[in-house]
Amino acid sequence: xxxxxxxxxxxxxxxxxxxxxxxxxxxxxxxxxxxxxxxxxxxxxxxxxxxxxxxxxxxxxxxxxxxxxxxxxxxxxxxxxxxxxxxxxxxxxxxxxxxxxxxxxxxxxxxxxxxxxxxxxxxxxxxxxxxxxxxxxxxxxxxxxxxxxxxxxxxxxxxxxxxxxxxxxxxxxxxxxxxxxxxxx
Amino acid sequence: xxxxxxxxxxxxxxxxxxxxxxxxxxxxxxxxxxxxxxxxxxxxxxxxxxxxxxxxxxxxxxxxxxxxxxxxxxxxxxxxxxxxxxxxxxxxxxxxxxxxxxxxxxxxxxx
Numbered sequence: 001x002x003x004x005x006x007x008x009x010x011x012x013x014x015x016x017x018x019x020x021x022x023x024x025x026x027x028x029x030x031x032x033x034x035x036x037x038x039x040x041x042x043x044x045x046x047x048x049x050x051x052x053x054x055x056x057x058x059x060x061x062x063x064x065x066x067x068x069x070x071x072x073x074x075x076x077x078x079x080x081x082x083x084x085x086x087x088x089x090x091x092x093x094x095x096x097x098x099x100x101x102x103x104x105x106x107x108x109x110x111x112x113x114x115x116x117x118x119x120x121x122x123x124x125x126x127x128x129x130x131x132x133x134x135x136x137x138x139x140x141x142x143x144x145x146x147x148x149x150x151x152x153x154x155x156x157x158x159x160x161x162x163x164x165x166x167x168x169x170x171x172x173x174x175x176x177x178x179x180x181x182x183x184x185x
Numbered sequence: 186x187x188x189x190x191x192x193x194x195x196x197x198x199x200x201x202x203x204x205x206x207x208x209x210x211x212x213x214x215x216x217x218x219x220x221x222x223x224x225x226x227x228x229x230x231x232x233x234x235x236x237x238x239x240x241x242x243x244x245x246x247x248x249x250x251x252x253x254x255x256x257x258x259x260x261x262x263x264x265x266x267x268x269x270x271x272x273x274x275x276x277x278x279x280x281x282x283x284x285x286x287x288x289x290x291x292x293x294x295x296x
Contacts, residue, residue, distance in 0.1 A: 057235055067258060068238070068241075068258075068260055069238050071258050071259055072215040072216070072234045072237055072238050072241075073235075073238075075214075075215060075216035075219075076215075076216065078234060098223075098231070099231040101231075102234055103233050103235045103236050104230075104231050104232055104236045105199060105201050105236055107199055107201075108201075108235060108236040108239045108240070
């Protein structure tokens, strides 16, 4: 019987808790996460079923800060499984005791989603600026070749999908942050 | 020396931040902070590593704590003068809050 398993899975940034629950469920069936990596690839190995909690953090930082970051988590009993698009995967056996949350108050949980929001907003801005360049400056060259025209049309189509998607993601994240805010009295 | 406005803008501290600052009256590393907070709060407050890492970053940036040492890749932090002043002011406020609460606490159980 095969004792490793590779799965590809995509999730939206406001659905991280669903992802955590899925990984916990996999472990309950004996499939324990061993690594994550692009393109949205999860590797599992088979073992005895175990009650792990998984937590996803969102963090970008330099090497020095990463050392401090990892140390604090590991000291608190968390095992680092890897990083994918700034999402950092952590787990802890429940029987080890102590907090099963990496964020123990709403304020710090909100900050996590604000980091996602900031990163995505920055990317959206970059995309929009690129689009302005591509479709304004470049357009004057059209008519020279039908191949170039076709490429532009394709790029426009891609943009027509990507930019609205980004906007939806940003709105969903804002709603998630708002929801967390309202939990505080 | 920090002026009053500099101190007041941080108040009231969140429960987590308050306890983190309390433990840093002497230099302590992350793990020590998490353990001590859980201990002295009699288990009512637990600090997760994500919350603590973020708090260290913010408090250091705001000049309330400062790196005090490093051993085996573990940084320890301690309160700055400004941090001490913020904490002291917070404690004074909490004292007023508590005495107000205690003054009416008896009547709450009758209602």
